[in-house]
Amino acid sequence: MKLTKIGFLANPIAGLGGALALKGSDDISWNDLGSLIGPGYKKALLFALILKERLKEKIEKVEFLVPDGMMGEDIFKRFGLSYTSVCSPNYPSTNLDTKNCAMEIKKEGAEVFFISGGDGTVYDVYTQVKTSIPIVGIPSGTKMYSSIFAKSINAAAILLEDFINENYVLEAGEILLVDENTIRENGSYRELFRGIAYTIESKNNLLHQQTKDLSYSEEESLEEIAEYVNEIVNDKVPLIIGPGRTCSKIAQKLNIKKDNVLSVAAGYKGKTYCSDCNSLQLSNFVDSLDNLDLLRIIVSPLGNSGYLFGRGNHQITGYILSKITIKNLLIVGSRNKMSRLKSLLIDIPKSNKLLTLSGYTRAIVGYEEEVVIKVELA
Incomplete structure (x- = not known):
C-alpha cells in the first residue's frame, strides 16, 4: 500500500x-x-x-x-x-x-x-x-x-x-x-x-483566509468613525481598544494612550490603564470591573480576512472573551472594508461560553452610520 x-x-x-x-x-x-x-x-x-x-x-x-x-x-x-x-x-x-x-x-x-x-x-x-x-x-x-x-x-x-x-x-x-x-x-x-x-x-469549501490588506483605510472615514465613537462613549465606560489604524484613531480621540498601531490599550475616556497591554494586564483590568455589562471592546477586522479575534490581537484572550457577550463588542471599520466582508470571524478554541459572541450585530462605518453583519466562530 x-x-x-x-x-x-x-x-x-x-x-x-x-x-x-x-x-x-x-x-x-x-x-x-x-x-x-x-x-x-x-x-x-x-x-x-x-x-x-x-x-x-x-x-x-x-x-x-x-x-x-x-x-x-x-x-x-x-x-x-x-x-x-x-x-x-x-x-x-x-x-x-x-x-x-x-x-x-x-x-x-x-x-x-x-x-x-x-x-x-x-x-x-x-x-x-x-x-x-x-x-x-x-x-x-x-x-x-x-x-x-x-x-x-x-x-x-x-x-x-x-x-x-x-x-x-x-x-x-x-x-x-x-x-x-x-x-x-x-x-x-x-x-x-x-x-x-x-x-x-x-473542492467543496473555501478553507483559506484571504491575504490581509496592510494599507491604511481612507482618512476621512477613520475620522468620522472616531468622532462618532467619541460622542457615544462616556467616561464611565471601561474600554479595551484593539489593534489597527481605525482603533488607534479612536484611542487618540478618546485621549487613551496607545503605543502604536498594533498595541492593545485599556482604560476609560481620558484615562489610560495600560497603553501596550499584555494578556495578564487585560485580564486584571477585566477582573477589576464591578459591572461587566459596561465593558466595551473596540475592535476592527484586520484587512480582508474578516477576523475579529485570534489573529493579531492575542492579548485579548479566550478567558476575557468568555466573560462577555456580543453586546460588549464595539466593532468599527471603514465602509470599503466592511462592504467586502460577508461575516466576521473569531478564531479562539471553541467553548459554549463563546457562543454568546455569535450572531448578528452592528458595525460602525462612519458618523452615525452602521451596517449589520454576522459574527461567527471560525
Missing part, C-alpha cells in the same frame, strides 16, 4: 509574542521567554487530535514526516499517530532548525507540508521548499498575513483529509513577511518579503 507522505513541523514558541504584547517572536529566543510553550505547540496538539478523530481508518494510509521532539515527534506520539522522524533540531530551537528540518522533510518526499506557526515559520520553510511542495499554515502565530493559512485549525484538518481523498485543487498562495522591529518601534508596516507559494484548497 502506497502511503501518502505528509510533512509537518511546529514552532513551539510561535504566537507567544502576541499574548506578551511583543508583536511577534521572530527575533526572540526561547531563553528570553523563559522556555515557555506557545500556541504553535498547543494548537499543533489540537490539530493532531482532530486528525485522529477525522481520519480514523484512513490514518493508516498516511506517513507523517516530522522533526524530533516538540517540533513534531512528541505531538504525534502523544496521540498514537504513525510518524517518521527525519531530523533532530536543537532545543531551544531556532529558525535555522526550522530551515534544516524543512529541507530534510522535502528530501524524504513530502507531498504537502503543514506548518504550525506564523508568518516567520512559514517563511523559513518556504526558503527551503519554494514551490516544490504545497504549503498549508495552521494558524498559530502572532503575525499571519500570508494567504496560505487555513481559516482555523479544523479547516487545516479538513484540508489534510481532502488531500488524502484527492478532493482538492492546487492553488497559488502568498507568503508575506513584515518587519517586527518597525511595528514595535513606530507601529508601521514594512514588508521584508512577498512571494508566491503553492497551497491546496478544498
Whole structure:
C-alpha cells in the first residue's frame, strides 16, 4: 500500500509574542521567554487530535514526516499517530532548525507540508521548499498575513483529509513577511518579503483566509468613525481598544494612550490603564470591573480576512472573551472594508461560553452610520 507522505513541523514558541504584547517572536529566543510553550505547540496538539478523530481508518494510509521532539515527534506520539522522524533540531530551537528540518522533510518526499506557526515559520520553510511542495499554515502565530493559512485549525484538518481523498485543487498562495522591529518601534508596516507559494484548497469549501490588506483605510472615514465613537462613549465606560489604524484613531480621540498601531490599550475616556497591554494586564483590568455589562471592546477586522479575534490581537484572550457577550463588542471599520466582508470571524478554541459572541450585530462605518453583519466562530 502506497502511503501518502505528509510533512509537518511546529514552532513551539510561535504566537507567544502576541499574548506578551511583543508583536511577534521572530527575533526572540526561547531563553528570553523563559522556555515557555506557545500556541504553535498547543494548537499543533489540537490539530493532531482532530486528525485522529477525522481520519480514523484512513490514518493508516498516511506517513507523517516530522522533526524530533516538540517540533513534531512528541505531538504525534502523544496521540498514537504513525510518524517518521527525519531530523533532530536543537532545543531551544531556532529558525535555522526550522530551515534544516524543512529541507530534510522535502528530501524524504513530502507531498504537502503543514506548518504550525506564523508568518516567520512559514517563511523559513518556504526558503527551503519554494514551490516544490504545497504549503498549508495552521494558524498559530502572532503575525499571519500570508494567504496560505487555513481559516482555523479544523479547516487545516479538513484540508489534510481532502488531500488524502484527492478532493482538492492546487492553488497559488502568498507568503508575506513584515518587519517586527518597525511595528514595535513606530507601529508601521514594512514588508521584508512577498512571494508566491503553492497551497491546496478544498473542492467543496473555501478553507483559506484571504491575504490581509496592510494599507491604511481612507482618512476621512477613520475620522468620522472616531468622532462618532467619541460622542457615544462616556467616561464611565471601561474600554479595551484593539489593534489597527481605525482603533488607534479612536484611542487618540478618546485621549487613551496607545503605543502604536498594533498595541492593545485599556482604560476609560481620558484615562489610560495600560497603553501596550499584555494578556495578564487585560485580564486584571477585566477582573477589576464591578459591572461587566459596561465593558466595551473596540475592535476592527484586520484587512480582508474578516477576523475579529485570534489573529493579531492575542492579548485579548479566550478567558476575557468568555466573560462577555456580543453586546460588549464595539466593532468599527471603514465602509470599503466592511462592504467586502460577508461575516466576521473569531478564531479562539471553541467553548459554549463563546457562543454568546455569535450572531448578528452592528458595525460602525462612519458618523452615525452602521451596517449589520454576522459574527461567527471560525
